[in-house]
Amino acid sequence: MYPLVRSLSSTEKHVVFQLKFNNSNRLPAKPTDKHEGATRNRTMKKLQKQPILSNDITENPIFAPMKNNLFRNKKIRIGAAVTIGAVALLLIFRPKPRMNDSLDEVEVTDSVEVQEIVCKYGIPIDKYDINYGIVKPGQNLSVILGDHGVSTETIHELNQKAEGVFDVRKVRDGQSYAVFCRKDSTRQVRFFVYEENPKSYIVFDLRDQRRVYRGENPVEWKQKEIRGKVESSLWVAMQKQDTSPLLAMELSNIYGWTIDFFSLQKEDEFRVIYEQECVEGKELDNFHILAASFRYSDSVYYAIPFVQDGEKLYYGSTGNSLEGAFLKAPLDFYRITSRFSNSRFHPVLRRYRAHHGVDYAAPTGTPVYAIGNGKVIAKGYQANGGGNYLKIRHNSVYVTTYMHLSRFAKGIQVGSEVKQKEVIGYVGSTGLSTGPHLDFRVFENGKPINPLLIKSQPKKPISPANMPAFEVLRDSLVKRLSALDSLATDSI
Numbered sequence: 001m002y003p004l005v006r007s008l009s010s011t012e013k014h015v016v017f018q019l020k021f022n023n024s025n026r027l028p029a030k031p032t033d034k035h036e037g038a039t040r041n042r043t044m045k046k047l048q049k050q051p052i053l054s055n056d057i058t059e060n061p062i063f064a065p066m067k068n069n070l071f072r073n074k075k076i077r078i079g080a081a082v083t084i085g086a087v088a089l090l091l092i093f094r095p096k097p098r099m100n101d102s103l104d105e106v107e108v109t110d111s112v113e114v115q116e117i118v119c120k121y122g123i124p125i126d127k128y129d130i131n132y133g134i135v136k137p138g139q140n141l142s143v144i145l146g147d148h149g150v151s152t153e154t155i156h157e158l159n160q161k162a163e164g165v166f167d168v169r170k171v172r173d174g175q176s177y178a179v180f181c182r183k184d185s186t187r188q189v190r191f192f193v194y195e196e197n198p199k200s201y202i203v204f205d206l207r208d209q210r211r212v213y214r215g216e217n218p219v220e221w222k223q224k225e226i227r228g229k230v231e232s233s234l235w236v237a238m239q240k241q242d243t244s245p246l247l248a249m250e251l252s253n254i255y256g257w258t259i260d261f262f263s264l265q266k267e268d269e270f271r272v273i274y275e276q277e278c279v280e281g282k283e284l285d286n287f288h289i290l291a292a293s294f295r296y297s298d299s300v301y302y303a304i305p306f307v308q309d310g311e312k313l314y315y316g317s318t319g320n321s322l323e324g325a326f327l328k329a330p331l332d333f334y335r336i337t338s339r340f341s342n343s344r345f346h347p348v349l350r351r352y353r354a355h356h357g358v359d360y361a362a363p364t365g366t367p368v369y370a371i372g373n374g375k376v377i378a379k380g381y382q383a384n385g386g387g388n389y390l391k392i393r394h395n396s397v398y399v400t401t402y403m404h405l406s407r408f409a410k411g412i413q414v415g416s417e418v419k420q421k422e423v424i425g426y427v428g429s430t431g432l433s434t435g436p437h438l439d440f441r442v443f444e445n446g447k448p449i450n451p452l453l454i455k456s457q458p459k460k461p462i463s464p465a466n467m468p469a470f471e472v473l474r475d476s477l478v479k480r481l482s483a484l485d486s487l488a489t490d491s492i
Contacts, residue, residue: 387431
């Protein structure tokens with residue numbers, strides 16, 4: 001409830017006065033004498049310059065000379081009373097706002113439907129017609145754009161804009177591209193996008209401001225689990241599990257010091273928890289192994305990732321690093337065709353003689369690694385023997401030899417310091433050879449030994465301070481690996 005009587009605000013008083021003053025009968029049309037006219041003029045000028053601030057309009061000094069004239073007429077007094085009464089009634093019966101009203105109670109309906117803008121390579125696809133293609137042999141940027149009506153001048157300008165972003169000479173056949181054209185009759189090319197790889201692309205913007213820039217597709221990592229048994233090879237076993245065989249390469253890198261993947265036995269079992277990189281739902285051959293176990297020669301070898309001293313390594317269940325001083329093999333995953341023997345029938349010489357090495361069959365050009373840190377002590381060519389060969393001294397005890405190489409890695413010379421798993425050459429068939437392979441030999445204190453039996457001590461065990469944290473992680477991952485018993489284990 002509002003009070004029945006209250007003082008008028010200055011604004012309300014001003015409204016009341018204007019209602020009174022604008023009535024044609026409220027003031028005399030003409031002053032009765034000169035003195036009265038002059039007084040009225042002076043009063044009106046003051047009124048125009050000075051606001052009404054008094055609580056009662058009749059008490060304002062500006063209106064004092066007009067007080068008698070303003071209300072002496074009976075009709076004026078009646079009109080004023082009616083006007084004031086109407087204003088008072090409006091103020092009394094004005095609706096009082098409800099205190100519980102809020103914006104949350106107001107239902108807002110938007111009649112305009114918001115449409116999601118769909119983009120490809122960051123370009124709205126609804127504005128253009130898109131033509132997808134594959135770079136054909138002999139095609140380059142100029143040929144592709146020229147076939148879509150782009151002028152030579154524009155192509156030349158794009159080549160200049162691409163400097164420092166992308167070498168247009170590296171457009172390779174077999175790669176995907178997309179051409180964005182206007183939907184009108186001109187069919188003018190506005191964008192050309194070259195997919196450098198599944199994750200990276202190059203955008204050639206052909207609009208007014210001609211520019212070239214690189215873009216990246218969003219990447220996600222999907223966690224997966226597999227369990228399988230080996231019948232012929234780990235590579236084939238991965239294929240049987242609908243998994244990229246390149247995951248076997250990752251396992252080879254982890255277990256390369258511990259397990260000889262060339263001598264896997266039937267029924268050897270593996271379990272792997274890993275993440276695989278994906279782009280737009282397409283799986284890429286890039287993996288993060290979160291945990292693994294491998295049953296090999298009646299023993300189980302775990303691979304537990306752990307960060308120690310800022311370095312991430314894989315460790316066995318006891319906390320010893322899986323990385324050792326020497327790799328089990330100098331190359332990735334290929335077949336052993338001949339083992340260490342004191343009497344082997346030579347396929348070329350057609351007679352029995354000693355073969356103090358291991359032959360790994362592999363395609364020409366396959367990278368060959370140094371099995372450990374060391375120094376190159378010999379590099380040469382034997383026409384009736386090892387062909388292109390290298391010798392590396394690792395320490396005072398061990399020397400390794402790599403034979404029949406097609407070529408040497410760049411920069412490899414006598415005296416070169418090499419690191420473990422550094423590429424030193426490539427598989428070939430030079431010298432006395434019947435096909436591409438690597439003849440790998442190991443000498444211990446100057447005497448040849450079986451390379452498959454070389455001893456390798458772990459690099460860096462878990463420190464006592466880090467052992468409690470490692471044991472918690474190990475127990476958790478071993479439990480997850482054991483839970484994979486429910487997965488199928490189809491043998492190959």
